Amino acid sequence: MDNYETMKCRMQKEFVKYDQEKMIRKFQLPHDQDYLYIRFTGHMYRIHRTSGKAAWSDDHFIHAHEAGYNEVMTIYDVLCCSKDNCSLSGEFVNIKNLSSVQSRSGAAGGGLFQKAEKNFDHKPELLSLACERLNGTKYGRGDVAYQIPLFDFLPIVFQFWNSDEEFAASLSLLTDKNMLQYMHYETVFFAAGHLMGRLEEEMTM
DSSP, rough: OOOOHHHHHHHHHTTTOOOHHHHHHHOOOBBOOSEEEEEETTTEEEEETTTTTTTEEESSTOOOEOOHHHHHHHHHHHHHHHHHOOOOSSEEEEEGGSSSGGSSSSOOOGGHHHHHHHTTTHHHHHHHHHHTTTTTTSSSSSSSSEEEEEEETTEEEEEEOOOSSSSSOOEEEEEETTGOOOTTTHHHHHHHHHHHHHHHHHTTT
């Protein structure tokens, strides 16, 4: 078992210690006797209420797929550790400008988004379709720019500019100013990394 799987197992055990009824009320989660359900980056997830194991499906759980590390770390953090009074401000800010996150985000063309910028460059039709498949709606400036529901209750803005003779490809994410009421700053990067992967995945569909 590698370190990521070890951490997943640890978090599963931690998850079941938290008040699930409080989670249901706070985020209006669908639920039944066995599972809590939450939509994240366009996929529906279910979390087993006694084991904490998380899986996703795109066919109403006729087939279920074990959730990966970035997914579970984001979902567990939001459900277990978001502030009691978390609420949206309605104001979007660049992920680089979130307090505590600024030094980690990296510049355009490097760091966090380097791989995604290369994969998205000059593919506006495929990238737009991928955003729409994640229930995104056009928003703001960019060659491709969409507001996408990270969770049903937590939007994120994706903006992308293709490269040209003078400038490299550039990608920006905008989050609600109150993003850190919903998740720890480390988790913002788990969520952002998973979102990039989901867009790349949808572009190949």
